Amino acid sequence: MSEESHTSRPNPSAIPGAVVSRLSLYLRELQHLIATGKETTSSSQLGRRLGFTDAQVRKDLAHFGHFGHPGIGYKCVELIGEIRKILGTDREWQVALVGVGNLGRALLGYRGFVQQGFRIVMAFDTDSAKVGTEIEGVEVSHLSQLGEVLKAKKIELGMVAVPAAMAQSVTDEFVAAGIKGIVNFAPVTLQVPEGVSMVGVDLARELEQVTFTVANKLANLNDQ
Incomplete structure (x- = not known):
């Protein structure tokens, strides 16, 4: 009997963040395999391409259900659909961006968001030269209108791309407007209440x- 794909939904707090991060890597690699004409893959092939063991791949996926087929492995299109369902990107999410400086403009111009299920639909700033304009097809409103616009448009996610000194106040406004998920690009740790998901992206830290x-x-080579 073949093993059919089946997705279960565990408590998010019970899943280590590293597992969720690897799911995103699996998704990108599967999408790459599809683009190159591959229809199936295995845990060993997927792990080898990403630098993980096949056991790690199977263990990560086992948190969410059973996805393999005996004698076949994973069907790429099928597993992409299951991972997107797990990550919540099997639908489009509307995003608001605060801060349209150099980083904000780059985020507005990044086409990869739409491909993965995210669409920046509004941007906010305090610079009068930017307010009322469109950048990459996205309208820029004044920051003072944030709460009103978010509630009217039912925007679900927020991005913070402002200087560190402004980041907490912007985050507080997002929370007050009912935003439950925030990505912070400011190089500062922000406080959010329980029930709000916050992820920090510090590019200098990655470097x-x-x-x-x-x-x-x-240093080790020089010591030898």
Whole structure:
């Protein structure tokens, strides 16, 4: 008897963040495989391409159900659908962005968001030269209108791309408007109440993870 795909929905708090992060990697790799004409893959192939063991891949997916087919492995299109369902991206999410400086403009211009189920539908700033304009087809409103617009348009997610000194107040406004998920690009730790999901993206910190490895490898080579 073949094993059919089946997705279960565990309590999000019971799933380690690292597992969710790897799901996103599996999704991207599966999408790449589809683009190159591959219809099926296995846990060993998927793990090898991403630097994980096949056991790790199977363990991560087992948190959410059974997805393999004996003698076939994983059907790429099918597993993409299941992972998107797990991640909640089997539908489109509307996003509001606060801050349309250099980083904000880059975020507005990034086409990958739409491909993965996210659409920035409104942007906010305090610069009078930007308010009332459109950037990458997205209308820019004054920050003072944030709560009113979010509630009227039923926007669900927020992005913070403002200087660190403004980030907490912007986050507080998002929370007051009913936003339950926030991505913070400001280089500061923000406080949110229970029930609001916050993810920080610190690009300098990511570079520090790279330099840690590079610097210490060089140091070890020099010591030999």
